[in-house]
Amino acid sequence: xxxxxxxxxxxxxxxxxxxxxxxxxxxxxxxxxxxxxxxxxxxxxxxxxxxxxxxxxxxxxxxxxxxxxxxxxxxxxxxxxxxxxxxxxxxxxxxxxxxxxxxxxxxxxxxxxxxxxxxxxxxxxxxxxxxxxxxxxxxxxxxxxxxxxxxxxxxxxxxxxxxxxxxxxxxxxxxxxxxxxxxxxxxxxxxxxxxxxxxxxxxxxxxxxxxxxxxxxxxxxxxxxxxxxxxx
Amino acid sequence: xxxxxxxxxxxxxxxxxxxxxxxxxxxxxxxxxxxxxxxxxxxxxxxxxxxxxxxxxxxxxxxxxxxxxxxxxxxxxxxxxxxxxxxxxxxxxxxxxxxxxxxxxxxxxxxxxxxxxxxxxxxxxxxxxxxxxxxxxxxxxxxxxxxxxxxxxxxxxxxxxxxxxxxxxxxxxxxxxxxxxxxxxxxxxxxxxxxxxxxxxxxxxxxxxxxxxxxxxxxxxxxxxxxxxxxx
Amino acid sequence: xxxxxxxxxxxxxxxxxxxxxxxxxxxxxxxxxxxxxxxxxxxxxxxxxxxxxxxxxxxxxxxxxxxxxxxxxxxxxxxxxxxxxxxxxxxxxxxxxxxxxxxxxxxxxxxxxxxxxxxxxxxxxxxxxxxxxxxxxxxxxxxxxxxxxxxxxxxxxxxxxxxxxxxxxxxxxxxxxxxxxxxxxxxxxxxxxxxxxxxxxxxxxxxxxxxxxxxxxxxxxxxxxxxxxxxx
Amino acid sequence: xxxxxxxxxxxxxxxxxxxxxxxxxxxxxxxxxxxxxxxxxxxxxxxxxxxxxxxxxxxxxxxxxxxxxxxxxxxxxxxxxxxxxxxxxxxxxxxxxxxxxxxxxxxxxxxxxxxxxxxxxxxxxxxxxxxxxxxxxxxxxxxxxxxxxxxxxxxxxxxxxxxxxxxxxxxxxxxxxxxxxxxxxxxxxxxxxxxxxxxxxxxxxxxxxxxxxxxxxxxxxxxxxxxxxxxx
Numbered sequence: 001x002x003x004x005x006x007x008x009x010x011x012x013x014x015x016x017x018x019x020x021x022x023x024x025x026x027x028x029x030x031x032x033x034x035x036x037x038x039x040x041x042x043x044x045x046x047x048x049x050x051x052x053x054x055x056x057x058x059x060x061x062x063x064x065x066x067x068x069x070x071x072x073x074x075x076x077x078x079x080x081x082x083x084x085x086x087x088x089x090x091x092x093x094x095x096x097x098x099x100x101x102x103x104x105x106x107x108x109x110x111x112x113x114x115x116x117x118x119x120x121x122x123x124x125x126x127x128x129x130x131x132x133x134x135x136x137x138x139x140x141x142x143x144x145x146x147x148x149x150x151x152x153x154x155x156x157x158x159x160x161x162x163x164x165x166x167x168x169x170x171x172x173x174x175x176x177x178x179x180x181x182x183x184x185x186x187x188x189x190x191x192x193x194x195x196x197x198x199x200x201x202x203x204x205x206x207x208x209x210x211x212x213x214x215x216x217x218x219x220x221x222x223x224x225x226x227x228x229x230x231x232x
Numbered sequence: 233x234x235x236x237x238x239x240x241x242x243x244x245x246x247x248x249x250x251x252x253x254x255x256x257x258x259x260x261x262x263x264x265x266x267x268x269x270x271x272x273x274x275x276x277x278x279x280x281x282x283x284x285x286x287x288x289x290x291x292x293x294x295x296x297x298x299x300x301x302x303x304x305x306x307x308x309x310x311x312x313x314x315x316x317x318x319x320x321x322x323x324x325x326x327x328x329x330x331x332x333x334x335x336x337x338x339x340x341x342x343x344x345x346x347x348x349x350x351x352x353x354x355x356x357x358x359x360x361x362x363x364x365x366x367x368x369x370x371x372x373x374x375x376x377x378x379x380x381x382x383x384x385x386x387x388x389x390x391x392x393x394x395x396x397x398x399x400x401x402x403x404x405x406x407x408x409x410x411x412x413x414x415x416x417x418x419x420x421x422x423x424x425x426x427x428x429x430x431x432x433x434x435x436x437x438x439x440x441x442x443x444x445x446x447x448x449x450x451x452x453x454x455x456x457x458x459x460x461x462x463x464x
Numbered sequence: 465x466x467x468x469x470x471x472x473x474x475x476x477x478x479x480x481x482x483x484x485x486x487x488x489x490x491x492x493x494x495x496x497x498x499x500x501x502x503x504x505x506x507x508x509x510x511x512x513x514x515x516x517x518x519x520x521x522x523x524x525x526x527x528x529x530x531x532x533x534x535x536x537x538x539x540x541x542x543x544x545x546x547x548x549x550x551x552x553x554x555x556x557x558x559x560x561x562x563x564x565x566x567x568x569x570x571x572x573x574x575x576x577x578x579x580x581x582x583x584x585x586x587x588x589x590x591x592x593x594x595x596x597x598x599x600x601x602x603x604x605x606x607x608x609x610x611x612x613x614x615x616x617x618x619x620x621x622x623x624x625x626x627x628x629x630x631x632x633x634x635x636x637x638x639x640x641x642x643x644x645x646x647x648x649x650x651x652x653x654x655x656x657x658x659x660x661x662x663x664x665x666x667x668x669x670x671x672x673x674x675x676x677x678x679x680x681x682x683x684x685x686x687x688x689x690x691x692x693x694x695x696x
Numbered sequence: 697x698x699x700x701x702x703x704x705x706x707x708x709x710x711x712x713x714x715x716x717x718x719x720x721x722x723x724x725x726x727x728x729x730x731x732x733x734x735x736x737x738x739x740x741x742x743x744x745x746x747x748x749x750x751x752x753x754x755x756x757x758x759x760x761x762x763x764x765x766x767x768x769x770x771x772x773x774x775x776x777x778x779x780x781x782x783x784x785x786x787x788x789x790x791x792x793x794x795x796x797x798x799x800x801x802x803x804x805x806x807x808x809x810x811x812x813x814x815x816x817x818x819x820x821x822x823x824x825x826x827x828x829x830x831x832x833x834x835x836x837x838x839x840x841x842x843x844x845x846x847x848x849x850x851x852x853x854x855x856x857x858x859x860x861x862x863x864x865x866x867x868x869x870x871x872x873x874x875x876x877x878x879x880x881x882x883x884x885x886x887x888x889x890x891x892x893x894x895x896x897x898x899x900x901x902x903x904x905x906x907x908x909x910x911x912x913x914x915x916x917x918x919x920x921x922x923x924x925x926x927x928x
Contacts, residue, residue, distance in 0.1 A: 018397055025396065026327045031269060035319065037727060038273025038502075041734025046280065048742065048812045053819045063829045080812070084805040087731065091801070095722045102447070105323070109316040116280045116312070123285045133295045164721065165714055215798070250629055257628065258559045263501060267551060270505025270734075278512065334679070337555070341548040348512045348544070355517045365527045482861055489860065490791045495733060499783065502737025510744065566911070569787070573780040580744045580776070587749045597759045 027099035027162075032108055036094075039112050040087045046119040047076035075126030079119045085208060086115055086145065093149075097156055098164045107152050114144035125201070135197045138204065139190030146183025153179055182207055259331035259394075264340055268326075271344050272319045278351040279308035307358030311351045317440060318347055318377065325381075329388055330396045339384050346376035357433070367429045370436065371422030378415025385411055414439055491563035491626075496572055500558075503576050504551045510583040511540035539590030543583045549672060550579055550609065557613075561620055562628045571616050578608035589665070599661045602668065603654030610647025617643055646671055723795035723858075728804055732790075735808050736783045742815040743772035771822030775815045781904060782811055782841065789845075793852055794860045803848050810840035821897070831893045834900065835886030842879025849875055878903050 050072040054065035090111075097104070121138035128134040153175050160166040167175070185207055189200035282304040286297035322343075329336070353370035360366040385407050392398040399407070417439055421432035514536040518529035554575075561568070585602035592598040617639050624630040631639070649671055653664035746768040750761035786807075793800070817834035824830040849871050856862040863871070881903055885896035 022328075022397060026324070028327075031265060031323050031326075033727060034266065034269040034730065035273055035276075037730040038270055038505075038734055039277055041502075041731055041738060042273060042277045043280075044731075044808070045735055045738045045742075045812050046277075048739075048816065049281075049745070051813070051816050053816065053823055062824055062827045066829060066833070076812075077809070080805075080809055084802075088798075088801055088805075091727050092722070094727075095724075096718075102320075105320055106316075109312075109320075112276070113309070113312055116277050116308075117283070120280065120283050120285065127285055128294055131294045133298060137298070165718060254560075254629060258556070260559075263497060263555050263558075266498065266501040267505055267508075270502055270737075271509055273734075274505060274509045275512075278509075281513070334552075337552055338548075341544075341552075344508070345541070345544055348509050348540075349515070352512065352515050352517065359517055360526055363526045365530060369530070486792075486861060490788070492791075495729060495787050495790075498730065498733040499737055499740075502734055503741055506737060506741045507744075510741075513745075566784075569784055570780075573776075573784075576740070577773070577776055580741050580772075581747070584744065584747050584749065591749055592758055595758045597762060601762070 024099070027101060029094065029097055029100040032100050032105055033094060036090060036108060036112060037087075039116065040083065040090070043116055043119060044080055044083045044087070047072065047079045047123060050123065051076055071127045072123070075119075075123040078126060079122035081208065082122065083115065083118050085211070086118075089149065093152060093156070096163055096165075096167075099162045101159075101162065104152070104155060104162065107148065107155055111145070111148035111152060114141050114148060117141045118145075125204070129201060130197060132193045132197050135193040135200045136190055139186050139193060139200060142186040142204070143183055143190060146179055146186060149179040150176060150183065182211070256331070259333060261326065261329055261332040264332050264337055265326060268322060268340065268344060269319075271348065272315065272322070275348055275351060276312055276315045276319070279304065279311045279355060282355065283308055303359045304355070307351075307355040310358060311354035313440065314354065315347065315350050317443070318350075321381065325384060325388070328395055328397075328399075331394050333391075333394065336384070336387060336394065339380065339387055343377070343380035343384060346373050346380060349373045350377075357436070361433060362429060364425045364429050367425040367432045368422055371418050371425060371432060374418040374436070375415055375422060378411055378418060381411040382408060382415065414443070488563070491565060493558065493561055493564040496564050496569055497558060500554060500572060500576060501551075503580065504547065504554070507580055507583060508544055508547045508551070511536065511543045511587060514587065515540055535591045536587070539583075539587040542590060543586035546586065546672065547579065547582050549675070550582075553613065557616060557620070560627055560629075560631075563626045565623075565626065568616070568619060568626065571612065571619055575609070575612035575616060578605050578612060581605045582609075589668070593665060594661060596657045596661050599657040599664045600654055603650050603657060603664060606650040606668070607647055607654060610643055610650060613643040614640060614647065646675070720795070723797060725790065725793055725796040728796050728801055729790060732786060732804060732808060733783075735812065736779065736786070739812055739815060740776055740779045740783070743768065743775045743819060746819065747772055767823045768819070771815075771819040774822060775818035777904070778818065779811065779814050781907070782814075785845065789848060789852070792859055792861075792863075795858045797855075797858065800848070800851060800858065803844065803851055807841070807844035807848060810837050810844060813837045814841075821900070825897060826893060828889045828893050831896045832886055832889040835882050835889060835896060838882040838900070839879055839886060842875055842882060845875040846872060846879065878907070 051069055052072070054062070054069060056062060056065060100108075118141060121141040124134040125138045153172075156162050157167050157172045157175065185203055189203040192203075193200045283301055284304070286294070286301060288294060288297055332340075350373060353373040356366040357370045385404075388394050389399050389404045389407065417435055421435035424435075425432045515533055516536070518526070518533060520526060520529055564572075582605060585605040588598040589602045617636075620626050621631050621636045621639065649667055653667040656667075657664045747765055748768070750758070750765060752758060752761055796804075814837060817837040820830040821834045849868075852858050853863050853868045853871065881899055885899040888899075889896045
């Protein structure tokens with residue numbers, strides 16, 4: 001009798017373990033990362049497609065023709081650096097994440113959506129850097145990305161079972177500030193596009209530099225063991 | 233003598249084990265997933281290629297020129313969301329799958345084939361949303377995808393050695409219904425395209441919403457431990 | 465003294481082990497597979513890029529315009545199936561391979577080179593199926609692929625340390641025949657292109673069917689445990 | 697009391713271990729490799745996109761039309777081989793690397809930037825092989841790649857905690873020479889482009905051959921266990 005009961009308990013536990021193993025596999029983030037890396041690889045290289053070898057027409061030197069490809073070259077470099085920056089940020093957050101659930105899978109997809117529009121935005125301001133419409137559209141893309149990054153941050157940090165290690169409130173706030181801060185700056189740039197497109201462009205250009213500086217300062221500071229709290 | 237026999241048995245077993253190890257490696261699904269993720273990453277981002285920065289002609293404002301890129305933008309967003317949905321579904325089924333065989337490898341390729349045509353279909357209805365031909369072609373693509381998903385589901389659930397854990401009949405039927413249901417709805421939309429393209433479009437638009445709602449309801453329901461049976 | 469000697473031997477062994485570990489890492493095939501899967505994902509989907517939504521000109525129905533995209537659609541389907549077939553074959557051989565060396569890395573790259581030309585070849589015969597030049601070029605691509613597959617097969621099977629398990633001579637010959645056989649058929653098709661392009665096309669179309677049939681027969685045959693010897 | 701102290705020490709150690717585990721995960725190079733392989737797969741196949749099936753105009757044979765696609769075919773083959781060579785080199789260095797840090801992540805991105813321009817450069821000299829501008833631009837791309845490779849080499853070899861095994865000074869110097877050597881040759885070619893574009897082209901063409909020869913000689917030499925020091 002006792003044996004049977006034990007066997008039953010054993011079976012129930014085995015069932016539990018199997019169910020848990022299935023759930024763990026369903027929560028494995030590896031394919032989310034594979035898709036994201038694939039999308040980033042495409043986005044990062046997308047604008048090289050626009051850097052075309054010019055067709056020469058009569059009375060036109062190659063040097064002059066190549067000068068015309070400069071805007072697409074500039075757009076490629078901007079897009080490469082900015083998308084690379086977001087990829088590094090994506091790698092940083094997902095370094096904290098142990099499990100994914102359906103919500104996170106979809107938030108990640110909705111984050112990749114505006115990221116895919118980065119090359120278009122970069123190409124737009126690479127060609128029409130004085131046009132308020134172009135400046136506004138690029139700003140919109142950057143704001144959408146910042147909003148989605150903040151959404152992912154809030155989502156995962158309020159679900160500690162998705163993380164390798166629970167973050168304390170200070171770390172969560174710092175992480176949120178690091179995503180929303182640039183978002184607010186981009187929103188300002190977006191609103192200023194009509195009146196002062198030059199200021200907007202300055203904001204777009206300065207922020208990545210500020211980001212590199214702040215990261216460097218934060219890392220060389222004393223808070224070495226809190227490094228993992230850096231979202232960006 | 234006895235020793236020799238034991239050695240012979242040992243060798244045979246070793247041979248068996250080597251053969252089994254080889255078979256296991258041949259059945260490892262990792263490369264199938266790598267190819268699928270690569271294809272999905274391309275499909276998801278494919279229509280961004282069509283969102284081009286307009287060339288300005290004289291007497292044409294940038295704002296007006298950008299308005300003309302709206303259909304390709306709409307097509308990109310539709311295609312991104314729909315392909316993303318199918319990728320999530322693909323991840324869900326393959327979360328149940330432990331081993332692949334030649335049949336599954338090919339079913340998966342034949343599933344990716346109509347998936348690749350999603351961007352074309354989305355682009356078609358993004359531009360010609362009143363044209364029955366466009367509505368019918370998009371429906372055809374969606375029906376083909378549903379058929380292939382059902383084929384994969386039936387194939388793997390009737391071969392328990394391919395799964396991490398055998399599914400019971402109820403789970404198999406629920407999974408089949410969840411793939412064939414949308415398929416039938418899309419077939420109806422396809423048949424209605426000539427008479428009432430508006431109704432077809434409504435079906436295309438409503439189904440993903442219904443899918444999200446049903447998933448949410450199913451997940452918050454009591455049947456927590458049967459979550460793994462959700463095919464979509 | 466004895467101790468010192470032992471420590472010295474221990475160190476030497478440690479050094480040996482480190483060197484062996486480094487060598488093992490250098491021979492890890494994972495990145496070779498990652499690059500190959502990426503290239504195949506691109507090649508498989510490449511011709512979808514050519515299936516464009518037509519621009520409508522006055523007095524031209526959408527149905528008629530779509531009929532003009534048929535050749536690019538046919539080319540996409542041919543290219544998808546053929547490239548998919550080669551991907552399955554690539555997965556099969558590399559399922560036998562445990563380690564790579566510089567030679568194999570380069571043979572694999574030189575195999576991917578003609579594979580990349582498959583979409584071009586498919587597109588060519590999709591459009592100019594009566595033109596001997598088109599038929600010949602497609603044949604050239606297929607012969608080049610067959611030659612590279614045979615080269616990889618000979619290279620790895622004559623270096624058993626690269627394999628999970630040494631193959632016997634019969635298995636090696638069967639594998640070579642399975643790669644060179646189609647190659648010879650394609651060579652014949654190539655040579656017949658000028659005189660009888662129809663026969664060449666028939667060979668291109670029949671061989672994949674024969675391949676599927678032979679695989680099915682081989683697998684359902686008695687030689688179950690020799691399944692791993694199938695190259696294709 | 698003693699127990700409490702022990703528990704406290706235990707906790708601190710546990711905290712240390714968790715922090716170390718987080719740091720290890722943050723330093724895991726797998727996503728860096730996934731992105732790089734994705735980018736290389738795209739770059740390697742990029743110029744196939746340019747090998748288009750020609751549209752036939754009246755009085756124009758297919759054979760003649762195909763002859764016009766030869767420059768894009770040549771550009772594809774050059775770009776494939778050269779990018780493949782850099783991918784093999786990338787795989788070799790990262791075979792020595794155990795951990796990444798933010799610096800290495802960014803150096804790798806900045807290395808991928810000029811690599812992305814390889815197809816453009818190859819396409820340029822494939823079409824305008826007599827034009828000094830084309831020859832100079834291709835040289836610039838190759839010099840930029842060599843500089844970034846040297847930067848990665850110096851960065852990782854001076855941070856042994858990033859490596860699987862510390863390299864000695866001789867190995868570091870050999871590795872540096874193997875990256876800077878070709879860089880200097882390319883710089884020379886770049887400077888000669890105006891006066892003698894033919895010499896520059898000869899340098900571009902000879903170096904890969906020299907590289908293959910030197911690798912083969914180095915490998916067949918006695919220094920077998922120092923093989924891992926080969927950067928290229």
